[in-house]
Amino acid sequence: MASESEAGGFSFRGDYRENRPMFTLGYHDSKREEPLSELQYGYLLNQDFSVATTPITNSRFKSRVFKVVSDHLATLKANGEKGTSEATANRADPILLPLTPEDTGMFPSQAVNTYVAYTSPWIDLCSNDPVIANISRQVLNLEINYASWCGVKSIIITGPGRDASKDGGSQGIAQYSRAIQEALTIAPAITILIHIPMYREPPVGTQTETLSSLDAEKASKTTGGDIDIFTTWDSWHQIRSVCKYNPRLLVALKMPRVAPEKDLQNRWFCEPLHYLTFSPEVFQKNKAGYPSLTKNHQEIIFAYMRLKNAPWLLLCDVGPDVRHITDDGKDEKAPLTEADFPSLEEAHKPAFRVSTDSSVYCEYLRWLEGQQPPFSVLETPILTNFQDWLQSPLQPLSDNLESATYEVFENDAIKYDQYELAIAEALKEWSELKLPTSKPGVVVMAVAGSGRGPIVTKALQAAESTGVKVEMWAVEKNPNAYVYLLRQNAQKWGGKVNVIKTDMRAWKGPLISDSPETGPVYGKVDILISELLGSFGDNELSPECLDGIQHVLAKPHGISIPQSYTAHLSPIATPKLYTDISARAQTDPSAYDTPWVVSLFSLDFVAQRVPGHPRFQQAWEFSHPIPDSTLEAIAARRSGGVVGGTGGSMAGAAGANDHNSRFCHLTFVARTRGVTHGLAGYFESTLYEQKAGPNKGRKTEISIHPERIDAKSKDMVSWFPIFFPLKQPLYFPADTELEVSMWRQTDDTKVWYEWLVEAWTWVGPSTRVKVASSELCSSRKMACLM
Structure with missing residues (x-):
């Protein structure tokens, strides 16, 4: 079963138009000193932009701050003092005076809350000079506080000028992170965006003058050598970690001139991207002389635009120039001359198109918008709404599902088509092998946990298509669904189905006869069908349920559909889910202990595909029916007939369900450094495997395994993955082995999971050391009740 949803009455595969993600364009002019006028905005x-940035302060304020810092540094130098940590403890740094009307052009207005403010890019929060770092922090706080008072809703802050993992920048990143944390506190209603490059490319052109330029001796130096493309992500990770994954802290990601490798693209894909920013050097000219982006850049944009909250595209210092538009409405742009118009010969060329510098970038991006692949079946608006949305797992044994929940499941045609195929193959093979039946001339089938009856319908269709005569039983404990099943039997199935209301584990089997002399006589079932699977295969207690009803299955030829299912794991980075879970934990202490059902999308699989260590690894498997010896052991334990007590079972239990406990220890390889927030869980199931004939061994399967779903059950949407969170993100260095230990635990009354993640790295040919470890996590408080 999929997780419960509040939605109902819709189809996952209904009509939807071939559409694509929409681009939202933004405008940023780094040379502006005043907010846009209404006419300019x-x-x-009219030029197809939806948002524009505005500076908070102007060049006069910059000059004032530069003079304060310059004078103070000169005084320190004259007095023989140092502006570093070696300075005397009683040195007093200058304090900036409040803003004046001459320092800013921003004032409260109806339009100001539509702007995105941009803080002064000339401050240096990462400076090793405490004077410069302190003044920079004061400037940031003044601007944040004032912009918040004016009514601005979001502010972009220039990212750190260097990174902790390069050039001894750890002190600077610590200071920067602390300053951002303080800014979030100063403006509790404002969204803050860190404008940071995807990776640190070699600088081109003239660099922005900063406060650190005033002290050339201590200004950070750019070193050559190889580029470590993960350093800026490292800096971002430290910033947001210090800010405790604050949901108001987002990323404005600078697109690089050269697209990086896929691992880094995936890393940023899972981060809270709000803007993708494009500076002039990112564009290149095509053959016609117009701006364009490389195929690699286009693929990055196309991938990021599939996010539910797709990032906006912010053009920085490219596109229209609005300085010629004055407050009185006059256009001061130079008048057009004959040179601005094409000749008749040029105008008749097919490739010619009249464009101006102010519009070509927008026109190109709108063209690029239409080049995206259209939405797939799995990207319908309804399914997109489920992306990265936490849902509590179902308790199918203790809770009765609502009709709307059943309806969501039933709209997945792929799953039920696979079930019908499996049932048809089983019936066909039963007939071809001339196997004995529980009832002469009739194959007895039962659907355990029938819900509203979609599997029953498919079973009847399979019997009709194969020409095999069947006797059909539908077993359901939900009293409301039972009423619906009776109605279905009367109106749709023509009375061909025997509907039974009971917990499947209490069902004694098909009633053959019932007389006062002999009492009720029960028969057996030849094919037992169920759809009890969860996102992790066994997390909705399919093993326990099928154990409880197996006594009705005929021997030795009885068939269980499904026959087996496997659970699979992979460690992932998913900052969005961790942020959401952290917010829930403020009121729900079990939030970190809950295995959440979630349509995982904004994530990064941190493990690489390595020989012997795949990205997705099998945790365990369950098969049905289980051996008779196991059933006998279960009965003996329940009756107290096992010599030696409970055999070490948990909480003093009899151990009757110990055969369904599991353990796995898996090793994943992470080539690049990163962070994991938990484990993604998936399942695969063999519904039926043919036993004889030319197709012996052919399987009818369903799967949500990311690498195999297309081959086994493409476009199936009944199940979302399961997510096992860590209480604290686990950071690991490059070339790390992530070892995952997981247990499926039981005490005969409930089932829960426990999981542990450890990071090991090699320090020699035969020696490893542990560099990080999570807590032992447990869902016992949120266990699935038997």
Whole structure:
């Protein structure tokens, strides 16, 4: 079963138009000193922009701050003092005076809350000079506080100028992170975006003058050598970790001139991207002389635009120039001349198109918008709404599902088509092998946990298509669904189905006869069908349920559909889910202990595909029916007939369900450094495997395994993955082996999971050391009740 949803009455595979993600364009002019006027803003809207940035302060304020810092540094130098940590403890840094009307052009207005403010890019929060770092922090706080008072809703802050893992920048990143944490506190209603490059490319052109330029001796130096493309992500990770994954802290990601390798693209894909920013050097000219992006850049944009909250595209210093539009409405742009118009010969060329510098970038991006692949079946608006949305796992034994929940399941045609195929193959093979039946001339089938009856319908269709005569039983404990089944039997199935209301584990089997002399006589079932699977295969207690009803299955030829299912794991980075779970934990202490059912999308699989260590690894398997010896052991334990007591079972239990406990220890390899927030869980199931004939061994399967779903059950949407969270993100260095230990535990009354993640790295040919470890996590408080 999929997880319960509040939605109902819709189809996952219904009509939907071939559409694509929409681009939202933004405008940023780094040379502006004043907010846009209403006419200028209106001009941008007419040019297809939806948002524009505005500076908070101007060059006068910059000059004032530079003079304060310059004078103070000169005084320190004259007095023989140092501006580093060696300075005397009683040195007093200057304190900036409040803003004046001459320092800013931003004032409260109806339009100001539509702007995105941009803080002064010339501050240096990462400076090793405590004076410069302190003044930079003061400037940031002044601007944040004032912009918040004016009514601004979001603010972009220039990212750190260097990274902790390069050039001894750990002190600077610590200071920067602390400053951002303070800014979030100063403006509790504002969203803050860190404008940071995807990776640190060699600088081109003239660099922005910063406060650190005033002290050339201590200004950070750019070193050559190889580029470590993960350093800026490292810096971002430290910033957001210090800020405790604050949901108001987002990323404005600078697109690089050269697209990086896929691992880094995937790493940023799972981060809270709000803007993708494009500076002039990112674009290149095509053969016609117009701006364009490389195929690699296009693929990055196309991938990021599939996110439910797709990032906006912010053009930085490219696109329209609005400075010629004055407050009185006059356009001061130079008048057009004959040179601005094409000749008749040029105008008749097919490739010619009249464009101006102010529009070509927008026109190109709108063209690029239409080049995206259309939405797939799995990207319908309804399914997209489920992306990265936490849902509590079902308790199918203790809870009765609502009709709307059943309806969601039933709209997945792929799953039921696979079930019908499996049932048809089983019936066909039963007939061809001339196997004995529980009832002369009739194959007895039962659907355990029938819900509203979709599997029953498929079973009847399979019997009709194969020409095999069947006797059909539908077993359901939900009293409301039982009423619906009776109605279905009367109106749709023509009375061909025997509907039974009971817990499947209490069902004694098909009633053959019932007389006062002999009492009720029960028969057996030849084919037992169920759809009890969860996102991890066994997490909705399919093993326990099928154990309880196996006594009705005929021997030795009885068939269980499904016949087996396997659980699979992979460690993932998913900051969004961790942020959401952290927010829930404020009121729900079990949030970190819950295995959440979630349509995972904004994630990064941190493990690589390595020989012997695949990205997705099998945790365990369950098969049905189980051996008779196991059933006998279960009965003996329940009756107290096992010599030696409970055999070490948990909580003093009899151990009747110990055969369904499991353990796995898996090793994943992470080539690049990163962080994991938990484990993604998936399942695969063999519904039926043919036993004889030319197709012996052919399987009818369903799967949500990311690498095999297309081959086994493409477009199946009944099950979302399961997510086992860690209480604290686990950071690991490059070339790390992530070892995952997981247990399926039981005490005869409930089932729960426990999981542990450890990071090991090699320090020699035969020696490893542990560099990180999670807590032992447990879902016992949220266990699935038997």
